Amino acid sequence: MIxxxxxxxxxxxxxIDRVAAAAADTSPRSGRPVLRLENLDTNLPLPPQALAETIAGLATPPANxxxxxxxxxDLRAAVSAFTADRAGHRYDPEREIVITSGGMEGLLDVAxxxxDPDDEVVVTDPTYAGFVNRVRLAGGIP
Incomplete structure (x- = not known):
C-alpha cells in the first residue's frame, strides 16, 4: 500500500464529494440519466466547430x-492588457503573469x-471548497 x-x-x-457519490450511485439504480454538474463531466456533445478546431490544432506541430x-x-501579454483594461493595473507579462492548465492548478500554485506552514490565510465565505484544501495542503490555516 502506498x-x-x-x-x-x-x-x-x-x-460536493458526497453529491458526486450519490449521483454515481443513483444513476445506474434509477435507470434515469443523471446530468453530472459537480465536475462538469457531462455527456453533452462538443459544438461541431470546437471539435473541428481542436482536430485541426492537433495537426499543427507548434500546438504539439x-x-x-x-x-x-503573447497570451500573457493579452492577459495583461485584459486586466489593465478592467482593473486599471497593468501586470508585467514577463514577470507577473503565469498561465496554468486550469484554475485549480493556478490556485494550488499560488498557495x-x-x-508557509502555519500561515493564516483569509478565505471568503462562501468560497470554493477546493481552495480551502489547497491552503491546507500548502500548510496554511484557512
Whole structure:
C-alpha cells in the first residue's frame, strides 16, 4: 500500500464529494440519466466547430510541443492588457503573469508559492471548497 504524506491528513473532503457519490450511485439504480454538474463531466456533445478546431490544432506541430512553463508570452501579454483594461493595473507579462492548465492548478500554485506552514490565510465565505484544501495542503490555516 502506498504511504500518503502526512500533509494529506489536513485535506478533508467537502460536500460536493458526497453529491458526486450519490449521483454515481443513483444513476445506474434509477435507470434515469443523471446530468453530472459537480465536475462538469457531462455527456453533452462538443459544438461541431470546437471539435473541428481542436482536430485541426492537433495537426499543427507548434500546438504539439511544450510551451514555456509560464505560458505563451503573447497570451500573457493579452492577459495583461485584459486586466489593465478592467482593473486599471497593468501586470508585467514577463514577470507577473503565469498561465496554468486550469484554475485549480493556478490556485494550488499560488498557495504553494505564497503560503508557509502555519500561515493564516483569509478565505471568503462562501468560497470554493477546493481552495480551502489547497491552503491546507500548502500548510496554511484557512
Amino acid at each position: 504511504k500518503r504524506a502526512r500533509r494529506m491528513e489536513s485535506v478533508r473532503g467537502f460536500g 510541443s511544450w510551451l514555456p512553463f509560464t505560458g505563451d508570452l 504553494l508559492a505564497l503560503v
